[in-house]
Every structure is written in C-alpha cells, then in structure tokens.
Amino acid sequence: MKGVRFLRKTKYILEFKNIVKTFPGIVANDHINLKIKRGDIHALLGENGAGKTTLMNILTGLYAPNSGEIYINDKKVKINSPKDSINLGIGMVHQHYKLVDTLKVSENIIIGSHKQKWMINNRVIFDEIISLSEKYGLAIRPNELVGNLSVGEKQRVEIIKMLYRNVEILVLDEPTSVLTLQECQNLFKTLREMKRQGKTIIFISHKLNEVMDVADTITVLRQGKIVNTLAKVDTNPIELTRMMFERETETITKNTLKDLQKAETVLVVEGLKALGDEGEISLNDVSFSIKKGEILGVAGVSGNGQKELAEVLTGLRPLVKGKIIIQGKEIREYKPIEFINNGISHIPADRIGVGTIPDFNCIENVILKTYRKQPIKKGLILDFKEANKIGEQLLNKYDVRISSYYIPVRLLSGGNLQKLILAREISCNHQLIIAVHPTYGLDVSAVNMIHKFFLEEQKKGVAILLISEDLDEILALSDEITVMYKGKLTPKQLRQKCSIENIGRAMMGI
Template identity: 45%
Template sequence: MDDYPILEMKNIQKAFPGVLANDNISLEIRRGEVHALLGENGAGKTTLMNILFGIYHPDHGEILINGKKTFIHSPQDAINEKIGMVQQHFALVPSFTVAENVILGLKNFGFIIKTKQVEQQIKELGERYSLPVRPKARVWTLSVGERQRIEILKLLYTGANILILDEPTAVLTPQETRQLFSAIRKLVKEGSSVIFISHKLDEVLEISDRISVLRNGKNTGTLNREEVDRRTLVQRMVGRDVLMDQEKPKVEPGPVKIEVKDLTVKNDKGLTAVNNLSLEIHGGEILGIAGVAGNGQKELAEAIYGLRPIETGKIQMAGEDLHHRSIKKRIQSGLSFIPQDRKSIATCPNLSVMFNIFMKNTIPGLKKSSAWNIQIKQMHEKTRELIRNFSISTPSSKTRVRYLSGGNLQKVVLARELSSNPSVIIAEHPTRGLDIGAMEFVYQALLEEKKKGSAILLLAGELYEIFRLSDRVAVIYEGEVMGYTPPDPSYTEKIGFMMAGTREDSIHEN
C-alpha cells in the first residue's frame, strides 16, 4: 500500500458553461508533502479542489486514494476518505464557541454532547500542531487568523490526513502567515499531506516541497522546489515573460489638479477616520498612500468622490471647491474612482458589459445621444471597441458581467473610468485579487493616464505596488499623513515606522 501515492487525480475534466475549467488535469500527491497548486485566477485551482472535495463532479477522470479507485460524491465522502478542505470563506457559526463549531463539523456527535472532552482534545491538538486556540472562546470575538486555525483543527479532529488549504494566506497578516507555515510544517512531519493553493510566488517557494502550476485549466507540470525559481514559475503561470520591474515614464508635473485641505471625515461608526488631512496632487503625478488597512484610506477616497459627507475641510479640483457638488457633477468635472469593492459598488452584476461601461454615461464620442433618445447601437459599438482596447475577454458586449472573471471585471471598470479623459483618478486597491497578468495591465493603464496628465491618488496595501507606480509616497496613520518619502524600497523601514504611527520628523536617522 505504501508504494502508492496517497492521492492521485487522473485526467480530470470539468466544463462549465462557456469554459473548460479543468482540461485533462492529472495530479499526484505524496505522503507527507506540501504540494502547492499555483496559478492565476481562473486557472482551475479551486475547481480541481472542489472536485476532490466532492462539491463538483468531474465530467471525466478518476480519483485514486492509496492507489484505490474512489468515487467522491459529496464532501461527506471526502471526509470519510480523510480529505479535508479549508475554503476561502470560513464556515463557522459566529455565536458558537470554538469547541461547539468543531462538534458541529462532526457527523455523529451523539445525543449527549461531550463538550468538555472535545474542548480538552482541541487544546491538545492545537498544542501538538502549534495552532493555539481557546476552545471556550466565541468565534465572533476571534481574529481571522484564529478562525482559520479552528477550520484546520476541525479537519484534524475528523482525522483528515489530506488537507486542502484554498488561498489560506490571503486574509492573514505576515505574523499569522508565519504561524500558519510552522503549523503546516509540523503537520507534514506527522505524515499528513497538504495541498496549498495560492497565487503568491514567495509563499509557494517558501513552504512547498513540490509545485504544480496550472494554466488555463491545464497542469503545466509538477516541479520539485529545488528545480525552480520565481522566474520559471511566472513563465509557467502566465505563459510568457512578464516585465516585473519596469521604468516609470517621466512626466513633467503640471499644475495642481486636486487639493485636499484640513479634511476631517467620519467612518461608518461615527468615529473620526480622516483627521485634518491635507494633500495635493499635480497633473501627471501619482501620489501613493501607504498605510495599514483601516487608517482612513477608504474614507478619504469616498469623501473626495462624494460618497461620504465631510465634517470640516475643503476639497478642490482645479481650484474649484467640490463641497455641495453632487457625485454626478464631480464625475462630469473629470473625477474617476476605481473602488476596491468592484463587485458591490463599481458594477451591476446582472447587467451587460455595455451597461456597465455606460453606467456613468461619461464615455465621449457618441453622436446624437440625449436623455430622451439614447443610442443603444452606438453604445454597443463603442463597448466592442473598448473590449478590444482593454483586451477584456468576454463573449460579447451583451454578456452579464457576473460571468466575467475578477481581472476582466476590473478591466471593465478601468475601461469606464479611464475612457472619460479623467483629470483626477482615485484608485483604491486597483489590483486586489488580480493575477499577475491582470495586475500588469492595470499598472500600464494607470501609467498611461499619468502620461496623459491625470493626477492619480493611489491607495494600496502592498508597498510593491506603491513603489512600482508612485512619484511620491505619503504614509497615513489614523487618518493623518505621517510624512512623505520617495518611492524607493530603501525607504521601506522608514515607511514602516510611519505606518506604525511615528511622525517623519521624529524618526532619527542612524
């Protein structure tokens, strides 16, 4: 028995309407290894794992566990085969305790629930795999990292020895990620196998023993960790070389396009989120705002755009005060906004690409269109043109955007926001959740606008992105600008200090 790999998936094929999500994928997982599944969004990673976990059924192909052909019809079958999966979205009951959530995941918890016993076992399991949890804590009081640990413990408690972790680090802080990795190492030492799904190269290189790269629903091959480097992985993921570090175009800064003066804005809870903040951006300039999430970035963006009322202060565009100007007026005077939440704010999921492109009714170049006689045909034509220019992959301009992938959806938003010749662009996490190819596209599009003379406010979490695009970096902490630095990685430490709340002038250079 031990000669067989613990799990084999052979020639798995799965089609969804319009896409072949898994095209003849074969995968072999060995006992006691961390096997990374790497690939861009939409490459078929999650589909493949959902097949393994019994959520989807493959059109063709077979699954072998310990060399024995196995049919997995449902997650329950998968659990019986000792396969466990931590989904991207956790399935925990917030008002229950940790132990109660673990019990809930069991098939037979009996008539009288032995909570005490379970609590003890969870504690032991947690200590053994360095996944510390408090069994009696209610889930809603816990951080995302702790919740993830409960999910993993749930699997271990059911005896799973093949663990699927779907993008587990997407929601974690660097410290929590480190903790997770040490737990994963202990798990494989004890003989479990971990399938680690990610599109983050560094993490994959750090934790994996073997790496399978999926692209367009195909497995491009399984490689040993020692054989690969960043470059080869990227090539396999994207299918071509990506220019990772490119020169920024040099643009002579123009006049000040947007000016924020002593702005104070409250958040949803009524607390001050932006505190007496001032900044200005010139035409042809990108100002990157670095900061830990939740320090007023969102509120700043929404206040400038007009979605959030301002308490005090002034916002001026080209010298004109925006106060009392409706969103519509702001849009018309050339303000574009790429919100972080493209699904719930920036697009209408059930409407066509054309509707989403013309949502703001700002795309120039339409003839004879008026409020009482809109030119649907022309709008479709223009949409098709933008689909080509922004290389949006969609069957047609009439396709509902809910069927588009994250990257293509963001391209629709970009096509709308950048085709109106904006003079000021607010870009809030413009590449969150996108794969490398789409990220690069967003960067190029924003840099192109910069060349045309737009002023761009970039709010991003990843410093890499800020360095890659910005001309100046402002660091925000609790709604205040702590200081400015040039966009250079050598300032990372200084930025780190400022992100933690130290003012620029009180940092002593050693």
C-alpha cells in the same frame, strides 16, 4: 468506504486521472493527471481562473467531474459528496469560510463530525480541541462566538475543524490571501508541523514567494491544464513565473509611448528618502514621474517599501529627504489635507484602519471628504438631508450591497468596503489615485468592478499609481511598470516591453 485510507501505505496518497470539468463555455479542468506524494506539501500554483479551486472542489465532492477518476492509496474511489471525501480522510479549508457566526468556536468544530453525540462529555471535546490547538500552534478561543473572530482566527478554527475529523489530506485554498505577514509565517509553521506528523497538504496559491517558501512539490496550472509538476529544489521563481503566465500576448488597447509623451506630468518625485516604522530606511532615493491618464504599476513583494511610498505620497509619513511636486507645485507641508487639496486620492491597503472609520455608518464614511464643502455644507451648518442623499447616490452607483446604509462600516464585507472607499475617493476632485493592493482578498466580481473603475478614471485623464503584489493585475492595467525591491524602484518601462521574466527577476532581486 471508511477505512480505505488505512489499508496500506503507498508512495502516492492521491492521484487524479484524466479529470475533465467543464462549465458553460469553459473547460475549467482539461484532462488533469496529477499524483500527490504522501507527506508532501504540494502547491497548486496558477493565476486566477487556472482551475485550481475547481479541481479541489471535485476532490472534496462539491463538483462532479464530466469524466476522469480519483485514486486514494492506489484504489479508485467515488466521491459524491463532501461527506464521502471526509470519510476518505480529505478536508478542505475554502477561500470563503464555512463557519456559523452565531455558534461558538468549539460548536463549529464539532458540528457534523461523527464524534458529535449528545452524550459526549463537553470537557473531553474541549480538551481535544485544546490539544490540537497546542500541537499545531493554532491559537484559538474555544468559547468565543465565531462572529467575533478575525479572519486569521476563523481560518485556524477551520483547520482545527479538519484536524478534529482526523483528515490525512488537507487542502487549503489561497489561505494567505486574508492573512497578515505574521499570520502567514505562523500558518507555514503549522503546515510544516502537519507534514512532520505525516499529513499531506495541498496548498493552493498564486503567489510565487510563498510557494517557494513552504512547498516541497509544485504543480503549475494554466488555463485548465497542468503545465508541469516539479520538486521545489529543481525549480526557481523565474521558471515558475514563465510557466504560470506564458501565453499568446493579448492585445489590450492601452496608451502608446506617443500618447504618454504628449501628456502633461501630474506628479514628480525626486530622491525620496523615508524611514519605516522601526526606523529602518524604507525608501532609498526613489524618483519617478506620472503623466495624466497614465497607470504606473509598481510590482514587488510586499514589505519592500510600497506601504511607505504610498504613505509618503498621501502625507501620512514624513519625508527625510526629497521633493514631491504635484502639477508643478512643490508640496511643502506633509499633511494629508495638503495632499487631498492638491488632488491626490488614496485607496489604502488597510481598508478598515486607514481607509474608513469603523464605527461610522456607510453614509458618514462615504462623505468623509466632501462634507466640508458645498452642497453639504451650507454656511456654518451641515445639511444632513443633502448629505444622506449624496451618500446614498454614491453608494448606489458603486453597488455597495448592505441591508442598510446606516449601519457601521465595520460590518461590511471586504468587497463592499472597498467599493465604498472608491465611491468616496472619486467624489472629490482628484488628478492622481494612489492605490495599494486595491483588490487584495476580494472576490472576482469585486475585482472586476474595481479594475473597470480604474480604466474609467484613466479615460478621464486621472493618473493612477497602482501598487500591487498581483502581477496579473499589474500587467492587465499598467501603461508602464516599475518594480520595488528593498526600498528602491527599477527604471519604469512600457508594459509592452516588460517580460514576465524580467519582472519576476526584479521582484526577487535577481
């Protein structure tokens, strides 16, 4: 099989013909026909569950399709294992990395590669890794243990690992979901460089803006089927949004206009103005209100003032102008404790920096907001036994999975960390939850659990300000929706009256 890829240069490097893949009770890939052009950055766009990862797992030999064929350079191929796919020049960077924490970066890159021979000179390998790293702008530290790397750096190691295997087709599954904005920009630069070197990239994403940024060709998948394949220059975010989401309107039992009109108002903000970290105006005359038991979704592309809004509403950022009124009482002191005492809970975007104290253990973190009160505080002393008992109960209830609750939270996975934050935030008295990208980068089961939690809180009459980039999440949970763009909010509208098209348009500022 080796060598097939070098035979001749065809226009389409890869083709899927009639691929069908089912799981019990679901057709994950429903007769997929797709051609990928050589040297293209080809995006697979679709909401969660559309079937993107499944199709790529078939391409990389992790799943066998029920039926259908794959062609590379117009030649039918059989891919029965990841090894077959590597031999055909196909490599994939998975959403959950497959590196070995206890090995060095360089060791991770070479393991399993056909070049790995004990007699190969370490220096040669090292030089090759460095040269790939420089050529593609992928900063790494070859001698560091993988266990010590940030997620962004792990991703760069995964990419170099594939380049080291000389792949021609590189698949990246939701590569930006764990990256900072700066890291995303760097990744896109790397992808463009790979394209320049003639490589073909398949880029999986459910984010419109980044697909519009980096892709040449876009294929939209929905519920296991291909909706369309288009050149980027021939489409626009509104059309893509429509293709991604169009479906039978679901009937979710949500609050009606009447329910909301009857409810008491929990929070009113009027004419908020605040500055960003660089002194720029980040909130520009923001006004809105939320009622008891209401979930207000704030959609929008990150960086339009969402972070600052959440910070202002939790006392973490000063106001330049405006009023914040919680349950009829105007807040005068802009300090976190003032907001906590007035019943505001915060689920921040930054789980490890703002959300938790990394070196404190799970129990200490989960009782952070309650230890000053009964029953943990008895007179002047803290009852540690009681603290441990309460902490353990909370962590159990919220299904935080870790070998011991007495290890530092920096060792927790993203999903477990977020569950710990939820457990803590509900343990204090609150009327309003400010949640920022609450499910960003989490796996499906953690996402479901967090959504269930929000709906339960809502039933108890808690109001939720849900700030999220994930349109699906906004649509699934919100009673009313507003869009943030360049520091301003659009007037809120009932979820039932919002069309994807309108939200998409407001998100893009058009």
